[in-house]
Amino acid sequence: MKIGIVCYPTFGGSGVVATELGKALAEKGHRIHFITYSQPVRLDSFSENISYHEVTAAQYSLFDYVPYESALTSKLVDVALHEKLDILHVHYAIPHASVAYMAKQILLSHGIQLPIVTTLHGTDITLVGRDSSYEPVVTFAINHSDGVTAVSDSLKNDTYKNFKITKDVEVIPNFIDLKRFSKKPKDHFRKAITPNGEKLIVHTSNFRKVKRVQDVVEVFDLVRKEIPAKLLMIGDGPDRHKIEELCREKGMEDEVRFLGKQEMVEEILSISDLFVMPSETESFGLAALEAMACQVPVISSDSGGMPELNINGVTGFMSKVGDVKEMAKNALFILNDDAVLAKFRVAALARAKEFDIHQIMPMYERYYQRIIEKTLSSK
Numbered sequence: 001m002k003i004g005i006v007c008y009p010t011f012g013g014s015g016v017v018a019t020e021l022g023k024a025l026a027e028k029g030h031r032i033h034f035i036t037y038s039q040p041v042r043l044d045s046f047s048e049n050i051s052y053h054e055v056t057a058a059q060y061s062l063f064d065y066v067p068y069e070s071a072l073t074s075k076l077v078d079v080a081l082h083e084k085l086d087i088l089h090v091h092y093a094i095p096h097a098s099v100a101y102m103a104k105q106i107l108l109s110h111g112i113q114l115p116i117v118t119t120l121h122g123t124d125i126t127l128v129g130r131d132s133s134y135e136p137v138v139t140f141a142i143n144h145s146d147g148v149t150a151v152s153d154s155l156k157n158d159t160y161k162n163f164k165i166t167k168d169v170e171v172i173p174n175f176i177d178l179k180r181f182s183k184k185p186k187d188h189f190r191k192a193i194t195p196n197g198e199k200l201i202v203h204t205s206n207f208r209k210v211k212r213v214q215d216v217v218e219v220f221d222l223v224r225k226e227i228p229a230k231l232l233m234i235g236d237g238p239d240r241h242k243i244e245e246l247c248r249e250k251g252m253e254d255e256v257r258f259l260g261k262q263e264m265v266e267e268i269l270s271i272s273d274l275f276v277m278p279s280e281t282e283s284f285g286l287a288a289l290e291a292m293a294c295q296v297p298v299i300s301s302d303s304g305g306m307p308e309l310n311i312n313g314v315t316g317f318m319s320k321v322g323d324v325k326e327m328a329k330n331a332l333f334i335l336n337d338d339a340v341l342a343k344f345r346v347a348a349l350a351r352a353k354e355f356d357i358h359q360i361m362p363m364y365e366r367y368y369q370r371i372i373e374k375t376l377s378s379k
Contacts, residue, residue, distance in 0.1 A: 001368060002031045004079055006072070006100065007091040009040040012206065013286040014121035017151070017174055018091040019043050024177070024361045026050045033079055037068065041263065053079050069095050069102075076103035080114050087368050089117045093124040094134055097141035115375040117147040117368065120169070122283030125150075125159050126304075127210065139163045147371040149364075152305030155283040170367060173308070174284045175360035176352055181293035183270045183349075190271035193257070198228040199335045202272040202296070204265060204287050205279075207237025212301075214239075215278035215324050217246050217256075219299070222328035224255060227335060231256045232272065234265060269294035273341060274331055277301070280321055285309045293352035297344035299331050309355075315348045 003025060007018035019042035022032040026049035034040060035053045043052065057071035076099065079085065088103075090096035097118040107114050118141070125138075142148055142165055149170045150156040156169045194200050201220055205211040213233075220231045233243070233256060240258065247256045262268060269275070275291035277300040282288075284305040288298045292309075298316035300306050312318045317330035334344050 001025075001086045001365075001372075002033070002084060003368065004033045004035055004076065004083075004085045004088040005091070006035050006076070006088070006096045007040065009036045009038045009043075013174070013284070014092040014119075014124075015040055016042055016286065017121070018089075018119075020175070020177055020357060021361065021364060022050065023047065024357050025365070028361070028365070030365075031083075033083055033085065035072070035075055035079055037072075044263075051083075069099050072096075072099050073102045073106070076100065077106050080107055080112065081110065085114060087115050087117060087372055089119065089364075089368075091119045092121050093118060093138050093142060095137075097145060098137050101141050101144050113375055115146040115371045117149065117371055118142060118145040119172075120148065120150045120155055120159060120283075122151070122155060122281075122304075123210075125155060125162060126281055126283065135163065139165065143167055146375055147367060149367065151284040152308050154305040154308065158283075158304075172363045172367065173355060173360060174286050174289060175355050175357040176289050176293045177357050178293055178353065181266045181269070181290050181352075183295045184267055186267055186271050189267070193232070193271065194230050196228060198230045199223075199273045200230050200232065200271060201274045201276060201331070202232045202234065202268060202291070203276050204234035204262075205237070205277075207235055207240045207243065209239060210280045211237075211239075212278045212280055212321070213243050214246060215322065215327070216276050217243060217250070217252070218324040219276055219278065219327045219331060220256070221250055221252070222324065223331050223335070224252075226332055229255070229335070232268060233258045234260075234262050234268060236260050265290065266294055269296055272296050273335060274299060275316075276327070276331070277306075278319075278321070278324070278327060279303060279306075282306050289352060289355055292348040295345040295349045297334055297341070297348045299327050299334075309351070311347070311351060314344075315351045316344065 005022045008015040019040040026032045026047045037055045055075045057066045090100045100116045149172045203216045275296045275298045281304040301321045302318040319326040
């Protein structure tokens with residue numbers, strides 16, 4: 001198949017999933033065309049079956065904002081016409097689903113009927129899309145997609161709850177590339193961070209309010225009072241400065257390291273003992289899955305799609321949002337006994353293997369084929 005993929009090219013989960021999916025499809029022999037405003041961060045190797053099409057939007061004095069949607073629409077039409085795409089897969093509804101619909105209408109004027117699949121990833125449904133300024137467009141674009149997928153049952157249910165959706169939503173979960181995300185031999189790095197054998201806790205996110213990063217600090221504060229421990233904070237975002245100040249107020253400067261955005265996050269996960277994700281909501285919990293693949297058990301909230309990933313008492317523990325005392329108690333249960341920690345590590349990896357990309361990617365292949373056949377039969 002010739003597949004167009006539209007995504008955000010950043011470190012965010014939707015862009016990561018879109019890029020890794022495209023790479024895996026290319027390995028299977030499909031021809032993949034990434035279409036976005038800069039090269040995706042995970043598109044870090046050459047493949048003869050992958051092309052990247054950059055979207056450029058001209059800036060004119062008339063515009064307060066660059067008309068990216070119009071530029072993206074034109075690029076989609078151009079790629080579809082000249083590369084003869086079989087299907088277009090857009091990740092994250094805003095604005096990609098509505099742009100895809102507009103491109104599809106233009107292509108119809110050329111006698112081309114291009115099927116569109118929209119994948120919903122999370123905040124496009126649970127947060128941004130619910131804004132009254134976006135909701136009508138999001139609802140229309142989803143309902144006029146030829147196929148719609150969501151990364152968890154929780155997100156599927158939220159979609160039906162928050163929007164008047166008439167389309168069937170197929171759940172295809174997020175996945176992990178176990179060739180990349182696996183425990184790496186980085187003991188020298190571990191010794192540099194924890195020279196006295198301290199337990200190592202890690203958190204990674206975009207440091208936004210929904211991630212409740214302050215709760216990570218509160219959990220760690222309770223843990224460090226009981227056992228020697230260090231905390232690594234990976235990522236960046238609007239709440240980072242506030243969290244850094246909180247760590248200073250608590251006298252944690254020597255125990256907490258802020259590493260910023262990291263492309264090789266698997267190397268850091270490989271030396272960690274516990275991953276903490278206390279989010280207000282998670283549509284799936286991709287960062288937690290990456291940790292589990294590196295044999296790191298997870299302490300998380302029980303919100304959104306997390307119960308579909310983190311098995312309570314097996315791969316880690318879940319608590320109510322904001323219950324930092326219980327999260328700390330569960331963290332200490334795992335960290336206080338090396339035999340218990342080892343047991344949770346084994347279970348975390350076993351669970352991650354269920355989401356191996358080679359298990360999930362064929363689900364997308366079958367879904368594409370179904371949507372293509374349905375589109376052809378409707379002609």
